[in-house]
Amino acid sequence: MALFVYSKYYDLKWEAHVFPCEKYRLVRARLLQSGVADVSDFVEAQPADDADILLVHTKAYLRRLYDYTRSPISAIFELEAPLFYETLSAFFRMTGGTIEAARRAILERSFWANIGGGFHHAFPDHGEGFCAINDVAVAIRVLQKEGLIKRAAVVDCDLHQGNGTAFIFQNDPSVFTFSIHQQNLYPPKQKSDLDIGLDDFTGD
Incomplete structure (x- = not known):
């Protein structure tokens, strides 16, 4: 049986942007409509915290992400998209979702998937290609720190x-x-x- 992590707060709030922000909601809806999943198969994603993010990203970069939320348009030069407070919150929540799905898959020895994330263009000290936080890298570092995985x-x-x-x-x-x-x-x-x-x- 497949189980999923999701949140309605995954919306990146990029109206009229090339990135298909609605895809997370649509994937969840399709899973429900097709009978692959039931409402009870979804767990609410909780945001990652700064300590999690700093296992991969630099303090200077994290500080810059917070600064962008006070001037969202300035983020376009780095991320190719504005970074509103709600957008950064969505990145934190999707990163938390990836951590939760990976952790549950290991502890419960079952299949879990996060319907969000995959921001593989984010580097330790900068973002690019619509990716602010590398959620997969953060999840790996968190699980290694917790002793749940070595490799x-x-x-x-x-x-x-x-x-x-x-x-x-x-x-x-x-x-x-x-x-x-x-x-x-x-x-x-x-x-x-x-x-x-x-x-x-x-x-x-």
């Missing part, structure tokens, strides 16, 4: 390479990073443990 593997099947995640774990033998992506596309590539760059128009 982890990141399997990234997005169209774009997970450059932030690759960079974060580049010299860490405890985390194996794998990315399969379109090669001739954003972002400038970092080195994962295993990269498979596909040509344009590659099919199944």
Whole structure:
């Protein structure tokens, strides 16, 4: 049985932006409508706290994220999107959701998924590509700190390479990073443990 972490507060509040902010709500609705999940199969995501975020990101960067909420438009030059207070709160909550799903999967030995997150373009000291916080990296560090895991593997099947995640774990033998992506596309590539760059128009 699949179980899920979600929150209505996952909405990034980017009206008329290329990023499909409604996708989290729509995925949850589809899971319910298709009968794959029941309302009782969802757990409310709680926000990650600063201590969690600082396991991956620098203090200066976290401070800059908070500063952006006082001048949201200025974040466009870094994140390619404005960073309102509600937007930053959504990033914190989705990061908490990834932590919760991973923790429950280990403790309960069952399948859990967070319907949000995957912000693999965020680096320790900066964000890019609509990604402010690298939730997967934070979750791995939290679980390692709690002693729930020693090693982890990141399997990234997005169209774009997970450059932030690759960079974060580049010299860490405890985390194996794998990315399969379109090669001739954003972002400038970092080195994962295993990269498979596909040509344009590659099919199944």
